[in-house]
Amino acid sequence: MTTIASIVEGQGDELAVPVLLRRIVSERFSGSGPVIIERPHRLPRGRMLKEEHLGRAVELQRRRVQQDGSGGVLVLLDSDDDDAEELCAQVLSVARAAGTIEVVVAVREFEAWFLAAMQSLTSHRSVKLTALDVEHPEARRGAKETLSRHMLQPYRETLHQPAFCACIDINSAERGSSSFRHLIQAVGRLVVA
Numbered sequence: 001m002t003t004i005a006s007i008v009e010g011q012g013d014e015l016a017v018p019v020l021l022r023r024i025v026s027e028r029f030s031g032s033g034p035v036i037i038e039r040p041h042r043l044p045r046g047r048m049l050k051e052e053h054l055g056r057a058v059e060l061q062r063r064r065v066q067q068d069g070s071g072g073v074l075v076l077l078d079s080d081d082d083d084a085e086e087l088c089a090q091v092l093s094v095a096r097a098a099g100t101i102e103v104v105v106a107v108r109e110f111e112a113w114f115l116a117a118m119q120s121l122t123s124h125r126s127v128k129l130t131a132l133d134v135e136h137p138e139a140r141r142g143a144k145e146t147l148s149r150h151m152l153q154p155y156r157e158t159l160h161q162p163a164f165c166a167c168i169d170i171n172s173a174e175r176g177s178s179s180f181r182h183l184i185q186a187v188g189r190l191v192v193a
Helices: 010-030 050-069 085-096 111-116 117-124 143-147 157-167 169-174 177-192
Strands: 002-008 035-036 070-078 101-106
Touching: 002 010, 002 050, 002 177, 010 035, 010 070, 010 101, 010 169, 010 177, 035 111, 035 177, 050 085, 050 143, 070 085, 070 177, 101 117, 101 169, 101 177, 111 143, 111 169, 117 157, 169 177
Parallel strands: 002 035, 002 070, 070 101
Antiparallel strands: none
16 A cells, blocks of 8 residues: 655645645556555645754654555645755755655646646636636746636635645646646655655
């Protein structure tokens, strides 16, 4: 049995990431056997970049993985205005010693993934039927605001993020976002770890 335990930075992520991981596993890695997606450990960004806090969170999640067998820990955070590769390296340097770890940095914001597959979200009642995929969603700051412009109501992380993860087209998001492709690859490595 495989277990993926994650560490995320926001309340919306805490609710949405299990939904997204289950979708990725079922759509891309269903032949790999049963995969347990543990409840994420939320660690605000300020603490995620501090060795003592991240180390403790990784150890906690690593223990959940060990109880069930194979798998690993996924650390997921937004790059905001930081360089995604440097941020990934920084987090990995803290977390690598704790076993099988994958770090995924959403370029700018998690919500850029939704923009990359915006048209697929029109099935949700909050999204305008005229919404189209946004080109280069990771190149812009303010993904949440851009997302709201394609909606009938303002975007709220804890309400919309899990719902959008349930209906996003994985293929469209993968085509439109390099960091989403990285997420799929990271999940694949954890599933076969």
